[in-house]
Amino acid sequence: MAVHFILGGSGRGKSYYLNHIVAARAQEEKDKTFIMLVPEQATMQVQREIVQISSNRGIMNIEVQSFVRLAYRIFGETGTASLPVLDDMGKTMILHKVLLAKEKELPYFGKNVHKKGYVAQIKSFLSEMMQYGIEEEGLDDMIRAAGSKAALKKKLEDMKTAYRGFRDYLEDHYITSEEVLTVLSGVVPQSKLLKDCVICLMDLRDLPRCSTG
Structure with missing residues (x-):
């Protein structure tokens, strides 16, 4: 070639x-x-x-x-x-549903999930992860790197929970535009x-x- x-x-x-x-x-x-x-x-x-x-x-x-x-x-x-492709609105709606279902498992995100625009911010982060091929292992590395920074560690742990729930919901039903x-x-x-x-x-x-x- x-x-x-x-x-x-x-x-x-x-x-x-x-x-x-x-x-x-x-x-x-x-x-x-x-x-x-x-x-x-x-x-x-x-x-x-x-x-x-x-x-x-x-x-x-x-x-x-x-x-x-x-x-x-x-x-x-x-x-x-080809599975249906989710646009940004679809991703936000599904992520919102996932976060509500896992609210008790999210010590940091759970108390903020009802705030306007908060889910969209999480969606943007997850979209970038999928775009650059970052899986849960990548979040594990970030969590370890956070060390003693408790607030950052909690955010990343919640992000991992949200990411896993989001991917589980999509499996065999949808793909995102990043995929x-x-x-x-x-x-x-x-x-x-x-x-x-x-x-x-x-x-x-x-x-x-x-x-x-």
Whole structure:
């Protein structure tokens, strides 16, 4: 698999250059699929730009996708059973239910769970844990590192209880948006769509790059 990087400072035309390269190659290699991965909010803009610069005003073998949309495309192709994905509101509601059920097990969080915005703060922390792949063992390390800091230790112990309850509630029923790419990584080898295609990553840390599968 060859990887090509397009380097340059911000505003120096990297995306412009990549769009033209992809459009030209797509015309020459009509049997190959080109997948451009962009942030969700940029998909329509990039599609429009590709259509405008394409000689036939079309993108028949070019797909502009976000990571999440590509994930669902691959799930459908590979027959992967995808569980409902929780948005932020759903996570907050489930976490609130879990915290209420475990209120007596939470000496620190239990007395604050009814405060406005408190559950949302805990949800944000748990979301970051899931995003960076931190499991309960990671919290155990934090608890040990807290040492004699009693207040911090209680918070972390409550966070561990809340995290375990939240994950137990989700098991076999839901996945969070942070877990979609983890599930995707497990089924990528089964995908025929991704085999021998050209994948371009755009506007991710302002560094366009292409990979030929």
